Amino acid sequence: MSKRHEIRLSGSGGQGMITAGVILAEAAGVYDGQNVVQSQSYGPEARGGASKAEVIISDQEIHFTKATAIDILLAMTQEAWDKYSHDLKSDGVAVVDSFYVKEVDRPGVHKLPLAQMARQEVGIEMVANIIALGAIAGITKVVTRESLEKAVMSRIPKGTEDKNRQALEIGFRLAAGV
Amino acid sequence: MSKQVALLQGNEACALGAIYAGCDFFGGYPITPSTEVAEEMALMLPRSGGKFIQMEDEIAGIGTVLGAAAAGAKAMTATSGPGFSLMMELLGYGCMAELPCVIVNVQRGGPSTGLPTKGAQADMLQARWGTHGDHQAIALCPSSIEECFTQTVKCFNLAERFRMPVLLMMDEFIGHMREKMTIPQPGELETYTHPRPKIKPAEYRHFGEGTGVGGAYAAMGSGYRFNITGLTHDPKGFPTNRADETKWKMDRLRAKVADHLPELTEVEREFMDDAEIVIFSYGAAARTAQQAVREARAQGVKAGLLRPTVVWPFPDQVVTEALRQARAMVVAELNQGQMILEVERANRTHTRVLPALRYDGEMITPAEVMNVIAEAAR
Amino acid sequence: MKIHPAYEMLRPDKNFPNVWCPGCGHGIVQGAIIRAVQKLGLDRDEMAMVSGIGCSSRMPVYCDFNSLHTAHGRAIAFATGVKLHNPKLHVIVITGDGDALAIGGNHFIHAARRNVEMTVVLMNNMIYGMTGGQYSPTTPIGKRASTAPYGTAERDFDPCSLAKAAGAVFAARGTVYNAAELEKLITQALAKKGFALVEAVSPCPTLYGRLNREGNAVKMMQWQKENTVNVKAAEKLPPEKVRGKIVTGVFHDAETPGYTEIYDRVIAKARGA
Structure with a gap:
């Protein structure tokens, strides 16, 4: 990988987009040894409404800190898709939650049952963000599975390891089916 | 022990840097986007026996910090625009009473409540001139997470050495951004603690020696009973309004910065050797400038970057020289044009100076800076 | 020549005569503080006298302690930092009615709430003296x-009620006329391990007395003498007999752990965790 990857994880406040961004950045930066910059939108919109976290991954030094031409987009809600998909590159990868995102205005979008699988298989919708990370890593290989698992384990509350490991597994399984 | 690489937020790195520097006191008041600094300090300080206190407002925050500093602490507070404004009076107290401390301002959009969750660099002149009366300022500006750590350490060193409040002018972009950094091992970075006096208490003058830079000074409660006041005072710290003693004090305050400009000049240069278009930028905006310079070079424009990490005192000489060399200078900053005024002041050669400004809470983009570079190159 | 017992606690070089007007009560308060410190045998090196701005706040420069003359209203904030960083220091805050209760009111109530170990001696002359006689939060209606x-x-x-309500462990009032009582109250306050207030009613003949036609310094002292009721006596009197008078004595005396003591437990917890 010798390019700059701009990844945007978007959803609504409370869906764990910032946590997912931090985990992805840690996986890429600390465990995969890439350069990373992670940022997010804060504020009223982070208390419900659309929320986003961005991660830039590169094997080169990262100067400009913002994502403006998105290579990989995750949208967990319709509002997030509507608000944050405008600067997705034409060859960019989009992963959306098939339950919450109904209308997408471009072809090739991966509609995956992220929230549904979280509810049905893990029993809590909260881990949908981890399923999404697994799916993104599986589809794009932007981070290694090993590093992602390490990062997930280092950033989640104690006692939730099994559920999160299961979520990650589901994510990679969904990616394999793409 | 292997080196620890961590993914850190700017605010966290700042707090870790403070602990590394030996900070043992934090007093402050929560305010977005600086609050994580306080939260980290609340977590870490008691572990090393240090003290953290959340005060009733920012005035009280800097008040406790100055009190603790008088009692010998390496003390710090962190805030953002509205709180920084409230601290202005006591910032001047710290200058007058020559109390070392570090004040972190994670800048957000203003004026007033403005944009609490969005970044800006619009307190740059307030940092220099915000408190009343003639005074000097030392302010640093980090452009990366690693610099949030290392510059915080440097702020403490400078505060201890120059006996004055030192400002770390962060911004929301850097404060809330995460990058990985290698945590410095103990001893890897210089940490300076001012010497304590060894002379007899009867002979001790708290403001006695020269400009006081690098000298010994005592803490309250160490056996040297001296007076500290915000009133103009004599070398012993006793109030005076005599013209000669007033001039002595004011000259001392000025000289401690003015006589040490080389030590206080720190400017990163990129592609400057043959640069014709020089970009002047600092803090978060400098990251965009770094990108723009490279893109300009790729297009065959001889662009270079001056990035002061110490912004106050302003690096007059470096900027004057760069303006002499350049065809034009582009000042990229996140405000309506603040440090550009200093650049223009340093411009002895009537070199063209062009602003590349953004002040809507969003980061200036390389394309926006490129547009100004293109205009400068015409 | 006989040397005054307070002399050893003073800084005679350059600082005298002091800024206080003839007839001002503040010097009597200073005398009472010094005698209380001497009585308790406190080490000057461990005394930190912290003040704000105003007539009363000039006191620290005259006392041979560790002295910190801060900004208007902020003495208690500075003192909190001093005490936290070096809990061994006995912190005395010297303040006035405007300094402590107007511009510094927020710090006053919050330091009382936190129970930061300090003795606050509030010289109440019911007026802003240094700026020329403006009304203060204690100027009677x-x-x-x-x-x-x-x-x-x-x-x-009422500073004492305010301090008590905010959480202080000690609140007392004395007058400069009864310097012996004042000294006793300050001695009690200095022995407390928490936020202790002594309000010292101190006449300002130059401004308050003149503007309100209450006569010269002697007459104002006379008034204090004739219009002071001890709190114990006042409790037995009907309210109309107490109205307009200065009630002195200890209003509140409690034992609650001080802030630095509790913070030591925080440190222990943080280190154990």
């Missing part, structure tokens, strides 16, 4: 000041 030429329209604070 209807009294004249340079900014209340027709009498104030504002009600006044």
